[in-house]
Amino acid sequence: MHRLVPPVLRAVWRPTVHGLEHVPRHGGVILASNHLSFVDSVVIPVVAPRQVVFLAKSDYFTGTGLKGAASRAWFEGLGMLPVDRDDTRAAIKSLDVALEVLGRGEAFGIYPEGTRSRDGRLYRGRTGVAHLALTAGVPIVPVGLTGTERVQPVGSSVPHLVPITVRFGEPIHVAGRFEGVPSGRARREVTDEVMAAVQRLTGQVEAGVYNERPVDA
Template sequence: MFYWLMKRVFVGPLLHLVYRPWVRGAENVPEEGAAIMASNHLAVIDSFFLPLVLDRELVFIGKQEYFTGAGVKGRLTAGFMRGVGTIPVDRGGGKASEAALRTGLRRLADGDLFGIYPEGTRSPDGRLYRGKTGIARLALESGAPVIPVAMVGTDEAQPPGRRIPKVMRIGVVIGEPLDFSRYQGMENDRFILRSVTDEIMYAVMSLSGQEYVDVYAATQKARIATGHPAVAGDAADHLPAAPGGRPVPDVQVPVPPQDESGTSVG
């Protein structure tokens, strides 16, 4: 109930009015049945705008810190996150992360949508980083299709350190579902998990037009935080230019749709 009140009565109408989000490929989301929405992650507001453009309820995994903040702000944030169905996860891994994945599996078993950011954390610089294989386990164990998603412009609207997003158009591009039923029963094969994850990330890259860096975003953030040079991710670093060593797709960052007069619509 709280989810739909926020989306249709309180927060949703305001976001539509101010940011005029546009969406491409909404028809790729099934009207019913389980599916995993796998999105790039550019800003905190990704978790607001992706559910906003969908007709179905979508919940995400959220970092544990959202639920443990102190003071009035911390309690409000925790209450909001619980109200919209966010599932807390300890990004340190281990049993806590396993429990979060099991919660996702239960949601998928109920025929619902489940959102996940395969990079594991926000991109530190707007580029696309290596996906973690938890999403592959989720797909293979649940049998649910994976729908790749590209958030567009959220990093410009809300760069790191900015609390209130800048007013601008926000875009969402949704790709065709990916079926991994051919790997059923192989969820414990780490090579299969990496292959599936790379296929998902390649689909996201093909939608978003982002440059790819074949290291984990958390590793990049740690290097930056400790004063070490960030990994560039280009050919000079001998890193793959696309997930799984695939060729770089010939795509650009999506732009808002335009009407015949050249005015952005959507």
Template sequence: MSRFLLKALLGLLMRVLFRPRVEGMENIPESGPVILAGNHVTFIDSLFLSLIVKRQVYFIGKDEYVTGRGLKGRLMAWFFGTAGMIPVDRDGGHGGVAALMTGKRVLDEGKVFGIYPEGTRSPDGRLYRGRTGIARLTLMTGAPVVPFAMIGTDRVQPGGSGLPRISPVTVRFGPALDFTRYDGMDRDRYVLRAVTDEVMSHVMRLGGQEYVDVYATKAKAAKAADHGKAA
């Protein structure tokens, strides 16, 4: 009930303030497991995705969002939990495995799992190389992948922080991608890379972003190093 109320109230507020344009919603299956894979440009991408999609979307989030103390900590834990976030310690040595297995459990239950193959927010608005976790998920579960693109959320929340600004947003979903032809090949690194690159290619075409064949985390580290040298 709390999830329904939160989605109804925030969804109404979102439609009034941002008037998001949604394209391709019919590409999301009405039932059964499905992976929503898209670009990640700002913190509120997951919120927009959860409010726009009719079905409940589950996604991975940092456990620090739900471990805070006091009233603020409890409110944040309730909000993110109600919004569909599943907390995972991604900074630990087994963070990647934990995230992967959490996604598999969600899909095995016939639900919708949202993922950003880049692994982190884009440092400059461009689309970066996808990590192969998306490929492992679809090959392990047989769930179709619906690519999507968030367009304009970076103008709503520039830099990924601060109060949102009123700016138009478009969320575009592409046709579902079926990778069952690679059944049983979820440990083949060449297949995993090919599947991941195919997903990212569709995301790129949907959003029109410039593509960079480098991991976003590496780009962020290089940028931080350059700032350190300049200082």
């Protein structure tokens, strides 16, 4: 699936991609992106030069029958792992899973905003991305997506072929930079550095506040 799906989707979507040289081809790395649409977790693995693991709602993996099997094969083929977002301990479990992925020398994708932006602004980053990088000692590659919010606008039942641009920024290295710095301060500084890099890639207006997931999302 992973050998087949990305080339096919690239041929259909024809996304514009910049900065692929910034993504390390080997070793643990975090790809930290802005979040505009549910398709972001498809677009990044499709254009990245290596397989990227994202977390996805566990509902996508538990369906029955032919449709359930197809959904499971699709998301597993793109390298996604299930997480129960309704579990109060899901955030901790997600970090543990991410550290396992990074410990195997793989690439892990994350959205520091926590949930997708519904107004197009860039929201303040949560510090989980910094915790992962500082704990695992891996670099963070900022990613800027533009256009994905138009793939399937609210009220549309089918995806649209629209121009999409993906920009990979220069890696942010954290190993050895924060020795002696209180952990909370280090996580905040790293996260703010990542979000500033993402903003430069996208040009989004900064919201200055955290984004909250709607109750019915």
